[in-house]
Amino acid sequence: MKPLKVRSGCPLSSVLDIIGDKWSLLIVRDILMNGKNTYNEFLRSKERIATNVLADRLSLLETTGILAREEHPESKAKIFYRLTDKGIDLLPVLVELILWSNTHLPIDEAARSYGEALKRNKEAMIRQLMAAARKQ
């Protein structure tokens, strides 16, 4: 296992010790917003994560309690990766990151209009996505 090291007692540095990289939050996004739940689904995302990095991040997110591995309801060959409540609670972070991108970066047109809706309706959309994630 990984001996996750904490750099300080600062809440910001501590959360960055866990998800401060270019991939972890994309996995959370894929589960929370793109309906993905398996290893191969994560692999096929358009950012093309390397397979060893994906395995590493999944195990880190599992040991830090952000996601849990479960039996897949449809096949014993698959593993169903589910966000815990702790993981679902990252949604407001994702939302603020998306809103910032929407304001300050060039992004896909489809994403842009989704971002506009998010901006107009932030709280309701967060509640709805969190509820959906819990139900799953």
Next chain:
Amino acid sequence: MKPLKVRSGCPLSSVLDIIGDKWSLLIVRDILMNGKNTYNEFLRSKERIATNVLADRLSLLETTGILAREEHPESKAKIFYRLTDKGIDLLPVLVELILWSNTHLPIDEAARSYGEALKRNKEAMIRQLMAAARKQ
């Protein structure tokens, strides 16, 4: 300069292409919440960033328009690093990260009570910190 590469048109992956690492947001935190503005002040933060990594992040944050280098009002030997509006707009992201840590991670007691205040008074505190950063 750095040829910042974008992995996809997804707003989340695009912002992570810029600040998806363990250090960039700590620099933003130091400016926004700890009153730091110079290279040596960043170096002395308790997480101990390496000097070459700090130089690298500062130049990346500058080329992406998150911060700007200015003359220091008190000394020609110093550089005053100031957040741009684009950088200041990262505050809501920092706040959600801090609130998540406050709920889900063990953190310093002082930080914890600050987090409690933040939770009770989020919008007002964000407005106040952003206004202060702009005035500076």
Next chain:
DNA sequence: AAATCAACTTGTTATTTGCAAGTTAATTTG
């Protein structure tokens, strides 16, 4: 029974990080 799929692991190379030391221009000290 053979091929394919799903989730990894392993090996190799490239890139990034961490650490120590050095550089240069400005500023302070004796």
Next chain:
DNA sequence: CAAATTAACTTGCAAATAACAAGTTGATTT
């Protein structure tokens, strides 16, 4: 005013991490 110190970096090198390709193992499908 020469010498030491400060500020902001840069450089060199070893260690860790990431990217890429290929291989493994236990389902599942053909």
